[in-house]
Amino acid sequence: MKALIDVIDIALNIYKWVIIVSAVLSWLIAFNVVNYRNQIVAQIDQTLRALTEPVLAPIRARMPNTGAVDLSPVVLLLGIILIQLVLAYYVRPYVF
Template identity: 85%
Template structure:
């Protein structure tokens, strides 16, 4: 059981980085630092959106409209941190 919890924590860590990279790439595209017409950039953005949008879309629906500011990735990152803390401190000590 400990191995399953460790794998879940590692998967959450990887997803945490996917969200960070997706947010940074969206800023770089929005500020025209990287060219979206570049095929590699477009493919990376499409892949990252496919990985993050199924989780971010429900959060965006429930949050109030803040205009151009999207804080749904921050809410998701806080949720991931909370889940990791629960797994680490409350579930792992009771697994033999």
């Protein structure tokens, strides 16, 4: 059981980094720091969007419109941190 909790924790940590990289890349594309016409940049962006959009879209649908600022990655990161805290403090002590 401890191994399963450790795998879940590692997967959540990796997904946190995917969300952060996706948000930073979207800012870099929006401010024309990186060129979206570059095939590598476009492929990385499409891959990151495919990994994050299924989770971020329902959050965006429930959040109020904040204009140009997208706060859904922040909400998702806070949710992942909450899940990790619950695993660390309530589940892990009872696993032998």
